[in-house]
Amino acid sequence: MYQKIGAASAAGVTGGLAFTGVNVLWLLLAGFALLAAGTAMVRVLPKVRKNDG
Structure with missing residues (x-):
């Protein structure tokens, strides 16, 4: 009964946190x-220029 949960959680990154409701792919997409x-x-904000004199 508990062997499937352990094997699925150790399977890899794509569904590593699927049991908690968090998908790693969504976290990577949000980070990107x-x-x-x-x-x-x-790029949009103007650059700050210092006047030397």
Whole structure:
């Protein structure tokens, strides 16, 4: 009865946290979306220039 849960949780990354309701692929997708949004903000915001005199 408990052997299937242990084998499924040790199977790999794609469904590693499926029993808790969290899918690792969704976490990777969310991380990529946050990274893309951060790089887009860096490109859009004006650069700060220091005046030397």
